[in-house]
Amino acid sequence: MDYKKIADDVAQKILSYSQDTSGWKVAKSTKDITVSWKPSNEYPGNIYRGEGILLEIPEKVIPYVSGQI
Known part of the structure; x- marks a missing residue:
């Protein structure tokens, strides 16, 4: 299986x-975060996305986003 692809x-x-x-x-x-949704084109149900601005240096945020913590 081609995991990279x-x-x-x-x-x-x-x-x-x-x-x-x-x-x-x-x-x-909220004042910091917005969660939006729309119907999925790939499966029954909705897809969701969250948007916000994190006021922190990348070195502190990236481990959380990448699941390293």
């Missing part, structure tokens, strides 16, 4: 969601 395909799909600006509806919003 699978990972690259998943990364590309996630990037396409973040660049897609159409059809998203706000599910919840």
Whole structure:
């Protein structure tokens, strides 16, 4: 199994969601974070995305985002 290709395909799909600006509806919003959703084109149900700004240096944030902690 070509795990590199699978990972690259998943990364590309996630990037396409973040660049897609159409059809998203706000599910919840605070002063720091917005969670949006829209129907999935790939499976029954919805996809969700969270957006926010983290006021911290990358060295402290990246381990949490990458699952290293």
